[in-house]
Amino acid sequence: MRGAWGKATTDAILSAALLVLSLPCTVACAALIWLVDGPPVLFRQERVGRRGRHFQILKFRTMRGATGPPVTTARDPRVTRIGRLLRRCKLDELPQLWNVLVGDMSLVGPRPEVPEYVARAPHAYRTILGLRPGITDFASVVFRDEEDILGRHHAEPDFYARVMLPRKLALARLYRRRRWWLLDLGLVLAAVCVALRLDDLGAWVVGQHLVRRARAGVAGTRWLHPTTGAASGTGPESGSAGTEPSPAGDAGWAAAPPESDGQSEVRA
Numbered sequence: 001m002r003g004a005w006g007k008a009t010t011d012a013i014l015s016a017a018l019l020v021l022s023l024p025c026t027v028a029c030a031a032l033i034w035l036v037d038g039p040p041v042l043f044r045q046e047r048v049g050r051r052g053r054h055f056q057i058l059k060f061r062t063m064r065g066a067t068g069p070p071v072t073t074a075r076d077p078r079v080t081r082i083g084r085l086l087r088r089c090k091l092d093e094l095p096q097l098w099n100v101l102v103g104d105m106s107l108v109g110p111r112p113e114v115p116e117y118v119a120r121a122p123h124a125y126r127t128i129l130g131l132r133p134g135i136t137d138f139a140s141v142v143f144r145d146e147e148d149i150l151g152r153h154h155a156e157p158d159f160y161a162r163v164m165l166p167r168k169l170a171l172a173r174l175y176r177r178r179r180w181w182l183l184d185l186g187l188v189l190a191a192v193c194v195a196l197r198l199d200d201l202g203a204w205v206v207g208q209h210l211v212r213r214a215r216a217g218v219a220g221t222r223w224l225h226p227t228t229g230a231a232s233g234t235g236p237e238s239g240s241a242g243t244e245p246s247p248a249g250d251a252g253w254a255a256a257p258p259e260s261d262g263q264s265e266v267r268a
Contacts, residue, residue, distance in 0.1 A: 007184075008132075011107050015100035026094050029060055029086060036082050037061070042095060047112035048125075050132045055104040057112060058095035062086050071160045075151045087147070090195040096135050108184040109134025110172035117165060128172045131179075136191040138171035141206050142214045144194040149218060167214055 019026075030041045043061040046054050062083025063072070072079060079087070086092040099105040105112070112133035118125050143149065146164065153159040175183070186205055193202035203211045 007106065007181075008103065011100050011132075012103075014107060015097045019097045019101065022094055022097070025091065029091055029094065032082055033061060037064075037080050046115060047133070048115055048118045048129065049104055049112055050129060052118075052129050054115065055099070055112075057105075058099055060086055060092040060095060062092050071150060072147060075154055076147075088197075090191075093135055100135065104132075106132040106134045108136055108187050110137050110175060111139060111168070113165075117161065120161065121165075121169070124169050127176060128169065131176060136187055138175055138187065138206060138210070138214075139168040141187065141190045141194055141202050142171060142211050143168070144199055144202065163218065171214060 033041045040061055043059045043063070044056045045059075047057045049055045062080060063076075063078040064080060083092070096105060100107055109131050110128050110133055113125075118129075143164070149164070150160060153163075156162075190202040190205040193199070193205060
């Protein structure tokens with residue numbers, strides 16, 4: 001409880017500071033969207049947060065108003081030209097600092113899902129929903145090119161729910177067991193690396209062994225670089241979709257601190 005209070009306080013202070021520091025960039029992004037694509041500037045979507053409470057996640061609008069599936073691919077015609085640029089640099093996520101400031105989210109934690117997917121696997125989400133969802137987590141780094149992966153499987157409408165979602169849930173459970181401040185710091189650093197297109201460096205920060213295991217069997221994957229070990233496997237069943245990858249390997253900072261069993265549920 002004390003640890004949860006400390007993290008919430010840290011989140012509030014850091015998000016307030018980052019909101020101020022990123023104000024010029026935020027205004028520039030908002031102006032660009034307004035001038036090129038027109039209003040609205042912000043996109044709101046219902047997501048499931050801590051303890052199953054629904055909230056409105058904020059992003060810069062990167063898509064046209066057409067209806068479609070809840071996940072987007074690299075070939076999605078709804079994504080605007082400005083939207084692709086913002087997504088490439090992860091700038092569309094900037095408004096989520098407000099979600100962190102008001103307590104809906106944390107800087108680091110499992111990414112929040114739409115109610116549709118949570119309703120499909122309520123038991124799998126039971127322990128994960130004990131944590132505040134975050135702007136970044138293991139899955140945000142491991143599946144940095146998620147839209148490209150989904151684009152290569154655009155003919156399989158259930159690919160996200162069948163292949164990607166179980167892997168994300170495994171990584172979220174891994175974070176829940178191993179969470180501590182040094183892991184959070186490492187994930188923030190890795191997120192900055194992938195936002196700057198330094199994908200190999202981001203993979204090194206979280207652990208290349210972890211990245212390879214989580215991505216094993218995802219057909220058409222192009223990350224990591226061949227010299228660091230490309231993802232392998234013949235299909236989702238042969239990979240890590242049903243198992244939880246280990247954070248050890250070459251990322252020793254990911255291990256939980258000795259004085260913590262990594263199992264206590266956050267209740268504050």
